[in-house]
Amino acid sequence: MPEFTASERVVGRNSEYVVGERLGEGGFGLAFVATAADGRRVVLKQLRVARMGDWKAMELFEREARVLASLAHPNIPRCHEFFATDGARAVDPADIAQLGGDASLVLVQDHVDGASLAARIAAGERMTAAQAEALLRELLGVLDYLHGLHPPVVHRDIKPANIVVTPAGEPMLIDFGAIQERLRRDSEVGSTTVGTFGFFPMEQVLGKARPASDLYALAMTMVVALTHRQPDELPIDPETSKVVVRSACPGLPERLARALDGMLEPAVGRRLASARDVLVVLAGDALQRRENSLPVPAARSLPPAVYKAPLYTGGAAALLLYGFFFDAFSETDLVALSFVWLPLVLFGLGARLNDSIAGGLRWAVLGTLLLGVFILGVFPAL
Structure with missing residues (x-):
């Protein structure tokens, strides 16, 4: 039709x-x-x-x-x-x-009544930092909802034209058309760039959009709304190609500057990963770096000499008995002489692994008992 x-x-x-x-x-x-x-x-x-x-x-x-x-x-x-x-x-x-x-x-x-951020920017309307933060918080709530679906829904084209502010001041996220563009790309040759130039991050250029890609676009949208400057007009760090938020938007509250800065990391692995992460930063809390959450080995308190002396002494005794004096003893004597070196070696190993003398004693006693059971109950039958 x-x-x-x-x-x-x-x-x-x-x-x-x-x-x-x-x-x-x-x-x-x-x-x-x-x-x-x-x-x-x-x-x-x-x-x-x-x-x-x-x-x-x-x-x-x-x-x-x-x-x-x-x-x-x-x-x-x-x-x-x-x-x-x-x-x-x-x-x-x-x-x-x-x-x-x-x-x-x-x-x-x-139909959403109101004016888009793009129209407000064109009309010369300015937002205060407080208004920008309030708007950002509401839109992060939308992204938290979308990205929390199974599978996640990634908008892919967040920009000032796709955020309409109602007369009541509520932001509405509109135009999910970039989703259909992604699907069209799956069935056609070419058309790999999805979104609006300047508002999408590098991984989206490569067809690898993910929830963090929407965070980048939302942060860029907020910086453009605050500065009335397009992405290609914003100050860039020449070494990282990252928008310098504090230079573009001087005077922002530190928590807002840190949130936008974390959302605008060019490398997706360094970017804030979720809307909830951004809200944590906006609350004034610092996110724990992932590597800091790994368990750190506890420092050892037992002096090395406590376990090294018996370990090395027992090992040397075993080497002498079985290496140099093997022919001087009968088989029964060699087994019995295990009581000379084995408890020392077990004490050293137990103390080293448990970082305590008590741990060494447990290993030595248990090993001695097992050796006695072997000599009395098993060896005579061999």
Whole structure:
């Protein structure tokens, strides 16, 4: 079917919609403001099958659209329905084959009233550090929700244009279209860069986006909103290629500067790994470095001479008996002479391993008892 036009009536499975102005184009299709039958304003995203290239791409988008339809968070526009239509009737997307090749997938979401951060920046509106921190905390809550799903949902295109602030001051994260771009990349050659240049980190360029990639984009968005400077205009450390947050945004509270700094690490392994980690930093707590959490061996208190003297003495006695005087004693004598050296060796080993004289005595006594049992009970039968 052709793209929607103003005043056109679109019949869904749950409601009817009167199409209004066109919002824009991206990914596989178009977005329109519309009015539902109950009077609420919604956004219709029309995804034309003919523009998807192949059925595999459509299958992948449908799978991801169902994930989006399952999202439930107050700072994400609610999805009302997802259907396929040929203009005359609407069916479940799984039954789109019934409609023929010129059908569309339609995703219906809440329309968010308010202005995007991009529009506010363009209008010259400035945020205070306190306002920026409050906004950051709310958006970290959204990312904590998305990244905590199974599997995690990574937005991949966080930027000022995709954060709308409502008249009540609530931020809304919109436009999950980069997810469909990732899926399209899986079925097409090329198109490896997903997101908006300047707001995504290096691993995303390589097609390896992960939850920490959204943290980088969110921090860059906040710095741009605070400075009204685009990413390529921000001061960069020439040695690390990292945005110098304190130079770009002088006067920030230290906890906010540390949080943004940790989110903007170019190397994903050094970056704050989760939204909760960032909230810990914003609370004024320092994250424990991973290597510091490994157990540290306790310092030894037993002097080395305590275990080395008997260990070496017993070892030397065994070497003399069995190396130099082996032929001077009978087999029975050699076994009995084990009482000369074995307790010393066992005491040294026990003291070394347990770091105590008591540990050495336990090993020596136990070894002596076992040797006695062997000599009295086992050796005569051999």
